[in-house]
Amino acid sequence: MNFKTTFNYLSFVSIIALMASCGSSTSEGDVFTDADAIEFTQKEKNNKVQKIFSSIQSQSETTSMLDAAEAKYDSKLLNPIENTAKYSSVKSRALNLGVYGMDLGVTNIFGQTQESMLYLRCANKMSTSLGISGAFDEKMSERIEASSDDKDSLLAIITDSYKNADNYLQENGQAGVSTLMVAGGWLEGLYIASQIACITESDAIIRRIDEEKGNLNTIISLLEDCKTDTDGANEVLTDFNALKEVFDNEPLEITLQKVKLISEKITEMRNKIIE
Numbered sequence: 001m002n003f004k005t006t007f008n009y010l011s012f013v014s015i016i017a018l019m020a021s022c023g024s025s026t027s028e029g030d031v032f033t034d035a036d037a038i039e040f041t042q043k044e045k046n047n048k049v050q051k052i053f054s055s056i057q058s059q060s061e062t063t064s065m066l067d068a069a070e071a072k073y074d075s076k077l078l079n080p081i082e083n084t085a086k087y088s089s090v091k092s093r094a095l096n097l098g099v100y101g102m103d104l105g106v107t108n109i110f111g112q113t114q115e116s117m118l119y120l121r122c123a124n125k126m127s128t129s130l131g132i133s134g135a136f137d138e139k140m141s142e143r144i145e146a147s148s149d150d151k152d153s154l155l156a157i158i159t160d161s162y163k164n165a166d167n168y169l170q171e172n173g174q175a176g177v178s179t180l181m182v183a184g185g186w187l188e189g190l191y192i193a194s195q196i197a198c199i200t201e202s203d204a205i206i207r208r209i210d211e212e213k214g215n216l217n218t219i220i221s222l223l224e225d226c227k228t229d230t231d232g233a234n235e236v237l238t239d240f241n242a243l244k245e246v247f248d249n250e251p252l253e254i255t256l257q258k259v260k261l262i263s264e265k266i267t268e269m270r271n272k273i274i275e
Contacts, residue, residue, distance in 0.1 A: 069202040073112070077192050078103040079274045081118050084125050086275070091232030094177045095273045097126035097165070098184030105158055106192070108144060116144060127165055130177065135164040176230030179222045183236060184273060186219055191270045194263035201256055209262065210254035213247045220244060239269045 079099050087093045104119040106112075124136035140161055147153035162181075169178040190212055197205045223237040246265045251258065 069196070069200040069205055075107075075112070075115060077195055078106060078115075078119070079122075079188070081122050083274055084122050087126065087129070089232065090130065090177060091180060091230070091236070092273070093126050093129050094180035094230075095184035095236070097123060097130065098181040098186070099188040099270075099274060100126055101158065101162060101181075102185045102188040102192075108158070113145075117141065120144070123161075130165075130169075130174075131172070132165050132168045135161045135168070174230075176226030176233050179219075179226045180230065180233060180236060183219050183223065183240065186215060187266065187270055187273065191263075191266045194259060194266055197259050198256070198263055206254055206256060206259050209259055210247075213244075216240065216244055216247060239272070243269060 079096065083096070084100075087096050100119055100122040104116065104123055107115040107119050120136055120141055127133075127135045140157065143157050147157060165181065166178045169175060169181075190209065193205065193209055193212075197209055220237065220240050223233055223240060227234040227237050243262070243265050246262050249258070249261070
């Protein structure tokens, strides 16, 4: 897989993570009005957003790093389209909406038009099954085709679609479902990244994976907020905490061997999500 795709879309998942905050609890005895509570939650969300944005590299830096890796596009790294029939629970549909969104970004950014339409249908099927309409429909397909030569526009289109999905979930009291969507997409991106890192042994890519630890901590925080609100979120949180243990394990300096251990854990988690 061309690795430029992976990290452009990792940045995309980092961006949509800002929309997934489920709110924060306050200590007993504190007295807040509704307006205070909304402001407090927004500040907490903004803090998480700032942490995520600070980890995103520039386009030129990312392009130079990924071109040096000389990796190739490989559709076998994506979640097979026929898997959509397997997902019947809210948890699995939300997680795989994130996964298929990641895979859609992969196919779009590098001009895989036929596969893009297939993965758009997968994302549409997942979103529709969650009661979300219009986020990944034919209008989005038309926008993608019209912007096929503009990678920045493609990224904006996909981001807009996830904003629409998030808005629906937030307005309908399903913020935890949105968090699962983000978690699934982020994990899919890191899965693809780690697979390619193990093949290319690129020091730059290995270091970039290590930098995703900050985003991992943010997603864990979001899952902590939502674990009692959404069925299955607690199990996902347990798995993400286990991944954090691998990231935190010695040696402190990132190595290829450590990335291989991270990759093994991510593959285990990802298999649970897509199977």
